[in-house]
Amino acid sequence: ITKKVLMLPGDGIGPEVMRQVQRVMDWMAKKRDVNFETTEGLIGGASIDAHNNPLTDETLAKAMAADAVLLGAVGGPKWDDIPFDIKPERGLLKIRKEMGLFANLRPALVFDALVGASTLKEDIVKGLDIMILRELTGGIYFGQPRGIEERDGVRFGFNTLVYSEPEVERIARVAFDMAMKRNKRMCSVDKANVLESTVLWREVVERVAKDFPEVEVSHMYVDNAAMQLVRNPKQFDVMVTTNMFGDILSDCAAMLTGSLGMLPSASLGAADDTGARKALYEPVHGSAPDIAGQDIANPLATILSFAMMLRYSFDMGDDATMIETAVQNVLKGGLRTADIMQPGMAKVSTTVMGEALINE
Amino acid sequence: ITKKVLMLPGDGIGPEVMRQVQRVMDWMAKKRDVNFETTEGLIGGASIDAHNNPLTDETLAKAMAADAVLLGAVGGPKWDDIPFDIKPERGLLKIRKEMGLFANLRPALVFDALVGASTLKEDIVKGLDIMILRELTGGIYFGQPRGIEERDGVRFGFNTLVYSEPEVERIARVAFDMAMKRNKRMCSVDKANVLESTVLWREVVERVAKDFPEVEVSHMYVDNAAMQLVRNPKQFDVMVTTNMFGDILSDCAAMLTGSLGMLPSASLGAADDTGARKALYEPVHGSAPDIAGQDIANPLATILSFAMMLRYSFDMGDDATMIETAVQNVLKGGLRTADIMQPGMAKVSTTVMGEALINE
Ligand SMILES: CC(C)[C@H](C(=O)O)[C@@H](O)C(=O)O
Numbered sequence: 037i038t039k040k041v042l043m044l045p046g047d048g049i050g051p052e053v054m055r056q057v058q059r060v061m062d063w064m065a066k067k068r069d070v071n072f073e074t075t076e077g078l079i080g081g082a083s084i085d086a087h088n089n090p091l092t093d094e095t096l097a098k099a100m101a102a103d104a105v106l107l108g109a110v111g112g113p114k115w116d117d118i119p120f121d122i123k124p125e126r127g128l129l130k131i132r133k134e135m136g137l138f139a140n141l142r143p144a145l146v147f148d149a150l151v152g153a154s155t156l157k158e159d160i161v162k163g164l165d166i167m168i169l170r171e172l173t174g175g176i177y178f179g180q181p182r183g184i185e186e187r188d189g190v191r192f193g194f195n196t197l198v199y200s201e202p203e204v205e206r207i208a209r210v211a212f213d214m215a216m217k218r219n220k221r222m223c224s225v226d227k228a229n230v231l232e233s234t235v236l237w238r239e240v241v242e243r244v245a246k247d248f249p250e251v252e253v254s255h256m257y258v259d260n261a262a263m264q265l266v267r268n269p270k271q272f273d274v275m276v277t278t279n280m281f282g283d284i285l286s287d288c289a290a291m292l293t294g295s296l297g298m299l300p301s302a303s304l305g306a307a308d309d310t311g312a313r314k315a316l317y318e319p320v321h322g323s324a325p326d327i328a329g330q331d332i333a334n335p336l337a338t339i340l341s342f343a344m345m346l347r348y349s350f351d352m353g354d355d356a357t358m359i360e361t362a363v364q365n366v367l368k369g370g371l372r373t374a375d376i377m378q379p380g381m382a383k384v385s386t387t388v389m390g391e392a393l394i395n396e
Numbered sequence: 397i398t399k400k401v402l403m404l405p406g407d408g409i410g411p412e413v414m415r416q417v418q419r420v421m422d423w424m425a426k427k428r429d430v431n432f433e434t435t436e437g438l439i440g441g442a443s444i445d446a447h448n449n450p451l452t453d454e455t456l457a458k459a460m461a462a463d464a465v466l467l468g469a470v471g472g473p474k475w476d477d478i479p480f481d482i483k484p485e486r487g488l489l490k491i492r493k494e495m496g497l498f499a500n501l502r503p504a505l506v507f508d509a510l511v512g513a514s515t516l517k518e519d520i521v522k523g524l525d526i527m528i529l530r531e532l533t534g535g536i537y538f539g540q541p542r543g544i545e546e547r548d549g550v551r552f553g554f555n556t557l558v559y560s561e562p563e564v565e566r567i568a569r570v571a572f573d574m575a576m577k578r579n580k581r582m583c584s585v586d587k588a589n590v591l592e593s594t595v596l597w598r599e600v601v602e603r604v605a606k607d608f609p610e611v612e613v614s615h616m617y618v619d620n621a622a623m624q625l626v627r628n629p630k631q632f633d634v635m636v637t638t639n640m641f642g643d644i645l646s647d648c649a650a651m652l653t654g655s656l657g658m659l660p661s662a663s664l665g666a667a668d669d670t671g672a673r674k675a676l677y678e679p680v681h682g683s684a685p686d687i688a689g690q691d692i693a694n695p696l697a698t699i700l701s702f703a704m705m706l707r708y709s710f711d712m713g714d715d716a717t718m719i720e721t722a723v724q725n726v727l728k729g730g731l732r733t734a735d736i737m738q739p740g741m742a743k744v745s746t747t748v749m750g751e752a753l754i755n756e
């Protein structure tokens with residue numbers, strides 16, 4: 037079988053971490069009954085530099101044609117002073133929206149070997165394994181009207197938080213499906229005591245819950261969820277929430293693990309008649325322009341994003357697990373990139389880490 | 397001098413922790429040149445039970461007439477199934493809005509004696525002292541239009557995030573003033589890469605910053621701020637942010653300390669011609685209905701809220717410091733209510749803790 041993968045290295049450390057994924061793909065093409073046909077595209081700052089546009093129609097067309105997209109990272113101080121409309125981030129938001137990637141999967145996982153990297157006490161985070169489902173194409177990120185306007189001589193800035201029932205329903209279904217495959221606990225996070233939009237959210241989640249009687253459902257206000265993540269994160273299994281709350285909580289949860297350089301993510305669209313879905317995979321970390329080009333970035337989050345691609349886009353769960361196990365083993369073996377370096381371990385480059393993984 | 401204080405015990409543990417503040421007030425009336433003329437009012441669930449309304453005009457009038465308001469806590473499962481419009485929370489939101497309490501001061505402080513209570517490692521949180529300024533009467537909490545509507549057979553829930561320049565300016569000024577009295581560092585938190593409302597926010601903060609050249613200003617996206625609070629909270633001195641982001645981040649920061657039962661808050665209005673401002677003080681913790689009436693709740697957050705009242709409403713900073721020192725000493729002496737109990741310490745009741753404080 038041949039799988040068409042669009043590679044979008046993006047900015048900063050994006051290209052160098054992507055190169056390690058390419059090596060894993062090459063290895064798999066040799067060892068497995070699969071072939072990856074990769075094309076490359078520009079996004080973010082790299083695309084602004086070339087086309088004055090963070091996401092061209094050309095890249096978008098390639099993304100729509102691919103079986104899956106792998107993204108490195110976008111943005112950097114170089115493009116800080118660019119107008120709001122064509123900032124690197126616009127490219128990311130546009131590709132999500134155009135591809136209909138409404139379900140953002142953000143695992144927060146503590147690797148046993150790295151438990152010491154967390155700022156939290158070991159007993160609080162050891163074994164942590166949360167899956168946050170963030171709605172990604174709706175809510176206040178995309179709601180209309182929006183803008184900055186002057187009324188009676190006073191300037192106002194405004195945005196609209198809006199969710200329709202079908203929008204909530206489809207992300208809730210993904211979350212419940214996920215809970216069924218995990219520990220059957222699902223916590224929906226909202227602010228239903230203040231925001232009507234999330235009153236609707238809660239109502240829909242409760243309705244969908246009826247189709248998943250085995251899943252234990254709870255609802256939590258977002259302020260409390262932020263507290264509970266810090267107090268006792270292991271109480272959570274699957275969490276589902278809005279675009280904005282998900283942005284905040286998933287980053288908070290990611291930082292609980294202490295090893296941002298290890299965390300992958302997936303953004304999925306709806307399944308079509310054949311069961312295929314549009315999908316984009318990317319590491320949680322940013323473009324880290326300060327260390328770009330030095331061959332010291334951690335490629336594991338991007339490699340684990342590729343593992344998610346195998347699992348969610350190509351139905352190759354066993355190979356995904358193989359990669360995840362290889363990552364665990366490489367860590368157990370004592371190799372560390374600079375970001376996760378610990379006393380007594382061996383500090384290695386991006387390339388050596390990629391190499392070690394393939395040997396595993 | 398006589399100070400008129402409205403006491404709003406509210407629900408759950410509210411009444412019992414308020415009783416300990418009353419004792420501190422009585423003590424001060426004897427020892428200091430100040431007299432507290434207290435009246436009581438109903439708010440939240442207690443008011444719903446009596447008047448089917450979480451905040452009556454009568455309570456509101458009392459609040460407007462008082463020099464300061466002290467609130468216990470509102471809400472509880474008893475009022476969970478009440479319609480959105482008359483839930484206990486509505487009372488709280490209405491009193492904030494009607495009194496014009498736009499500046500919410502939320503200190504996150506780690507007491508040396510309680511550093512072990514945090515889920516974070518000691519070196520990360522020891523000595524932590526952040527002041528979060530949350531805008532409290534604007535943003536998505538109050539923006540219009542809002543509601544749930546059906547359009548073409550599909551139901552939508554919507555809210556509006558809106559800030560005007562003057563609204564941002566006045567909270568920014570409070571934050572800069574605060575920074576000047578502290579360590580002269582101010583971090584404004586927004587999502588200016590996505591939300592136009594916070595593009596305006598950032599612009600206004602930058603403009604106000606020009607009037608405070610001594611303050612070192614930074615801007616951070618809210619997702620990053622959530623991460624940084626977990627990664628290295630001591631990098632922050634004063635933070636200022638919107639109503640919704642402040643709700644989430646201040647609770648996250650509160651939980652970093654590990655001792656929610658210790659944290660006070662103040663909500664202030666604009667100064668009038670005489671320099672006086674409307675103000676409401678309340679502990680950060682909730683009404684804790686599960687332990688209400690058992691005389692085991694921690695009264696210190698409410699007592700520290702009263703200390704904030706002395707400092708911000710009555711210009712009695714020395715007395716505020718005295719109470720704060722007394723709290724430190726009582727903790728050093730080994731007394732603990734159940735919520736902050738540690739091995740080797742003496743577990744005491746609400747009343748005994750109040751007593752010990754007065755003896756100090
Ligand atoms: C870069 C930014 C627009 C983006 C977001 O807010 O969604 C990022 O923070 C993320 O979480 O992927």
Ligand SMILES: CC(C)[C@H](C(=O)O)[C@@H](O)C(=O)O
Binds near residue numbers: 229259485488489
């Ligand atoms: C009870 C609720 C309406 C309130 C808020 O969201 O402001 C509370 O969480 C708070 O922070 O005081």
